[in-house]
Amino acid sequence: MTSTHRSPLRALVACVITLVLVTSRAQAQKNEDFGIWIGGLVTGKLPRPLNDSAGRWRFWLDAQYRLGDDATKFAQGIIRPGIGYALSSAWTAWLGYAWIQTNPPYASVTTYEQRLWEQASWATRLGPTRFSSRTRLEERFVSTGPGTGWRLRELVKLSIPLPSIWSAVVYDEFFFNLNSTSWGQNAGSDRNRFFVGPGLALGKHSSVEIGYLRQTVYRSNSPDKLDNVLAVNAFWTY
Numbered sequence: 301m302t303s304t305h306r307s308p309l310r311a312l313v314a315c316v317i318t319l320v321l322v323t324s325r326a327q328a329q330k331n332e333d334f335g336i337w338i339g340g341l342v343t344g345k346l347p348r349p350l351n352d353s354a355g356r357w358r359f360w361l362d363a364q365y366r367l368g369d370d371a372t373k374f375a376q377g378i379i380r381p382g383i384g385y386a387l388s389s390a391w392t393a394w395l396g397y398a399w400i401q402t403n404p405p406y407a408s409v410t411t412y413e414q415r416l417w418e419q420a421s422w423a424t425r426l427g428p429t430r431f432s433s434r435t436r437l438e439e440r441f442v443s444t445g446p447g448t449g450w451r452l453r454e455l456v457k458l459s460i461p462l463p464s465i466w467s468a469v470v471y472d473e474f475f476f477n478l479n480s481t482s483w484g485q486n487a488g489s490d491r492n493r494f495f496v497g498p499g500l501a502l503g504k505h506s507s508v509e510i511g512y513l514r515q516t517v518y519r520s521n522s523p524d525k526l527d528n529v530l531a532v533n534a535f536w537t538y
Contacts, residue, residue, distance in 0.1 A: 331524065332527075332528065333369065333405060333525070333528070334370050334527075334528050334529070335366060335367055335368045335529045336371040336529065336530045336531075336532075337366045337530070338364070338532050339362060339532070340533070340534045341360075341361070341362040341534070341536070342360075342361045342362070342537075342538075343360050343384075343537050344359060345357065345358060345538065346358065346359055356385055356386040358384035358385065359382070360382035360383065360384060360394060361381050361382075362378070362379075363377075365377055368406055368527070371530075373403065373405070375404075376400065376401065376402045377401045378398060378399070378400045379398065380396060380417075381396055381397060383396065384419075384421075390422055390423060390424050391422055392420075392421045393418075393419070393420055394417075394418065394419035394421065395416075395419075396416075396419070397415065398414070398415040398416075399413070399415075400413040400415065409444070411443050411444050412442075413440060413441065413443065414440075414441045415439060417436055417437065417438045418436070419434060419435065420434075420435045421435075422434075428461045429460050430458070431458060432457045432459075433456050434455040434457075435452075435453070435454055436452070437450070437451075437453075438450070438452075438453065442481075442483045442484075444484070445481065446483075447482050447483065449479065449483070449485040450479050451490060452478060453473060453476075454474050454476075455471060455474075456472055457471035458470045458471065465500060465501040466499065467498065467500075467501070468496075468499070469495070469509050469511065470495065471495050472494050473493045474491075474492050475489075475493075476488070476490060477489075477490045486520050488518070489518045490517075491517045491518060492515070493514070495511055495513045496511050496512055497509055497511015498510060505536055505538055506537075508534045509531075509533045509535075510532050510533075513529040513530075
């Protein structure tokens with residue numbers, strides 16, 4: 301890799317490391333935490349015997365492993381399969397299921413959650429720059445109480461190509477609770493996640509994004525909680 305190709309990468313990596321080091325000092329503050337989140341997402345067309353003649357049916361499988369309490373404890377794990385249908389070259393409709401285990405510090409006690417989710421995904425390019433969005437509706441069933449929690453999530457993502465196999469990635473995702481439940485979901489703004497960092501194309505079908513994610517958890521009866529996260533996400537598309 302030439303020095304010209306390395307310079308944008310060095311700048312991005314330096315920014316990410318600086319953000320993580322600075323914000324990890326939040327350990328000393330009661331309402332802030334440092335974590336490490338590792339995730340992987342596999343998407344693609346269903347095999348021909350299971351697909352239609354146009355090959356519009358899709359599959360989705362992602363897994364998340366999250367450490368909290370200054371990245372010293374397992375805080376949350378997620379397994380999320382789904383199936384989709386390509387409505388056009390830009391739009392895909394999805395339907396899926398998720399299983400989640402959440403431990404302290406991300407919950408007061410260990411909880412087990414099941415979700416149904418419906419999603420509309422959109423992606424396009426403006427020149428070499430890739431824009432995408434994801435609108436997801438979730439129905440949440442939590443082990444600590446009865447009732448269904450309805451939640452809406454909106455993610456907007458921008459990926460800007462850099463020299464060689466690198467890119468600059470920025471996204472923001474907002475969560476909004478549509479109702480309140482006996483197990484602790486409160487109607488209104490739930491949380492926001494902002495991510496910035498470099499992306500690396502590993503091959504025709506795979507890539508990885510490593511960067512800083514700042515999650516703000518909105519609380520009605522106490523100060524908001526901030527999670528400063530080193531996020532590593534791998535993607536495979538077939």
